[in-house]
Amino acid sequence: MNRVFLNLFFLLVGFSFFNYGCKSGKQATSFKDSQQSIDTLVLLSPHVVVEAATKTRRLSDDELALTLSGKISGLITSTLKSKYKLENEPFFLAPSLDNEISAFFNKLDSLDSGLDNIPLPEWLKNDHYGSKCRYFMATLVYGYYHPDYEPNYVIKQSLQTNTILLGRSGLNWVSVKILLADRQTDKILFYNADNSYQSDPRILSSVEAMIKKLIQPVYYR
DSSP: OOHHHHHHHHHHHHHHHHHHHTOOOEEOTTHHHHHHHOOEEEEEOOEEEEEEEOSSOEEEOHHHHHHHHHHHHHHHHHHHTTTSEEEEEOOOOOGGGHHHHHHHHHHHHHOSSOOTTOBOOHHHHOGGGOOOOSEEEEEEEEEEEOTTSOTTHHHHHHHHHTOOOOSOOSSEEEEEEEEEEETTTTEEEEEEEEEESSOOTTOHHHHHHHHHHHTHHHHOO
């Protein structure tokens, strides 16, 4: 294999990880002060949706979603447990809320900076579990993969053909959204998100890498 191409390939792959890894997220003006006062942080169970998708069909992969949810929950807990007292809380979003959820996150993604004027939506309040803890963090992961192609197919093809195919291949995609909010004020304090066409939901380490980068601002307080 051409060594120059190989070096360039890994340089571009590394840049793509560096690019989303450097995102500091969007913050409310009160985030830093609130962050210092957080003692107990509730972790809502990750909401994970994964589909095996082709041009003609989309099928939910509930088994993979459940596996990812467990891995993500374990990763976040192990990362934040030295900084906060953590409590786990069940969290479920009905499919009927899909349009409302998409509209909400589209609004967050379109913001240039702060979050001060964005109220917490009803479907994120999770009031029916009766938690008395003030602060919580929600993690939402969406992804798809083409079932007729093996994981990392695009990268393998690039290596075999000495071509760089890091664009939107359409074969796989992962979106991760991290949100920290205050139940007492119903305000969103912190939001961080990333979309990656280089990540495959079947590659757990790839999704975990996205999570680690996005929660860094929550860890460093």
